[in-house]
Amino acid sequence: MRAVQFEKYGPPSVLHVAEVDAPHAGPGEIRIAVRASGISPGETLIRSGAMRDLVPATLPYRTGFDAAGVVDEAGEGVTGVAPGDAVFGMTTMEARGANADFAVLAAWAPKPAAWSWEEAGGAAGAVETSTRVLDRLAVGAGQTLLVQGAAGGVGTVAVQMAAARGATVIGTASERNHDFLRSLGAEPTTYGAGLAGRVRALVPDGVDAVFDCAGGALPDLVAIAGDPARVVTIAPDLTAASHGVHMSHGAPADETGEALGAGADPLAVHGLAIAADLAGQGRLRVPVAAVFPLAEAAAAHELSETRHARGKIVLVP
Numbered sequence: 001m002r003a004v005q006f007e008k009y010g011p012p013s014v015l016h017v018a019e020v021d022a023p024h025a026g027p028g029e030i031r032i033a034v035r036a037s038g039i040s041p042g043e044t045l046i047r048s049g050a051m052r053d054l055v056p057a058t059l060p061y062r063t064g065f066d067a068a069g070v071v072d073e074a075g076e077g078v079t080g081v082a083p084g085d086a087v088f089g090m091t092t093m094e095a096r097g098a099n100a101d102f103a104v105l106a107a108w109a110p111k112p113a114a115w116s117w118e119e120a121g122g123a124a125g126a127v128e129t130s131t132r133v134l135d136r137l138a139v140g141a142g143q144t145l146l147v148q149g150a151a152g153g154v155g156t157v158a159v160q161m162a163a164a165r166g167a168t169v170i171g172t173a174s175e176r177n178h179d180f181l182r183s184l185g186a187e188p189t190t191y192g193a194g195l196a197g198r199v200r201a202l203v204p205d206g207v208d209a210v211f212d213c214a215g216g217a218l219p220d221l222v223a224i225a226g227d228p229a230r231v232v233t234i235a236p237d238l239t240a241a242s243h244g245v246h247m248s249h250g251a252p253a254d255e256t257g258e259a260l261g262a263g264a265d266p267l268a269v270h271g272l273a274i275a276a277d278l279a280g281q282g283r284l285r286v287p288v289a290a291v292f293p294l295a296e297a298a299a300a301h302e303l304s305e306t307r308h309a310r311g312k313i314v315l316v317p
């Protein structure tokens, strides 16, 4: 089968399509024939080598963390899904390799009929991450949430999932994305200098929590929330600890529900079923910024590196 991989750190051009052996579903896993898969901004940092001290890559490194497709193998102990079913989901953190003809998923949910393959292919990582952070911040009805970086792959999903919980959502983006954010259910404002004043003008009583998808503005976000414990960032902002802000990354949970990794939060895979349900009600969509064939994975990474894609970037076979 074909898979996108790189053998050495470097610019997007190190990515290429390789002919490799197809993986097989282990216990508790399924294999899908991939119809679409997502680009993960974090993997652009792994590919460039910028994260090599924190997250060393095992080379060759096969990219892609989330995908949608048709089940063609179910591993030992798997119930409730059968070959031929359409699903979306995510690989394990270690295996990855979803940017390929076949992928092994460790967590999945039925593909909502309302979503195109492209939407479903880019959904799982954003849904899991949004659920993990909204759970940690205990975002619920009657609360006000600020989503910093609301027009990106994660932010667009976080806005909708927070609104579905009954929260009032303020989202930051550049001006050209403000109508787009309104269409997702957020009150938009611009990020950058003066953010605290703009937020205060929108919600004089203040915000209850901040979900940071962008990094680089934690002092302002802590001041807006009034307490660093009410701010969670997912961006690789290495100043987080010095500001008392939790930087969330996911790891599988053990049988007690605790994450199997230092400083990690348990992967919120229950979010996949919640998202499928919301999609069925027409309350969650996955905005797709651009679609590329596998062979143009380098162009997809280039677009991701602009940090101005609107929604998810997706690869199709």
Ligand SMILES: NC(=O)c1ccc[n+]([C@@H]2O[C@H](COP(=O)([O-])OP(=O)(O)OC[C@H]3O[C@@H](n4cnc5c(N)ncnc54)[C@H](OP(=O)(O)O)[C@@H]3O)[C@@H](O)[C@H]2O)c1
Pocket (backbone or CB within 6 Å): 040, 041, 042, 043, 125, 129, 148, 149, 150, 151, 152, 153, 154, 155, 172, 173, 174, 175, 177, 191, 192, 213, 214, 216, 233, 234, 235, 236, 248, 249, 250, 304, 307, 308, 309, 310, 311, 312
């Ligand atoms: N820790 C985790 O579990 C986890 C999981 C997923 C992603 N991540 C990380 O979280 C970050 C967001 O992921 P993503 O998929 O949403 O990324 P993305 O899709 O690349 O985000 C692009 C968006 O960021 C906005 N943006 C750019 N600069 C900004 C700034 N200074 N302030 C506010 N917004 C800004 C852009 O809005 P405009 O075009 O309107 O400027 C654009 O819509 C990435 O760093 C990613 O690596 C972490």
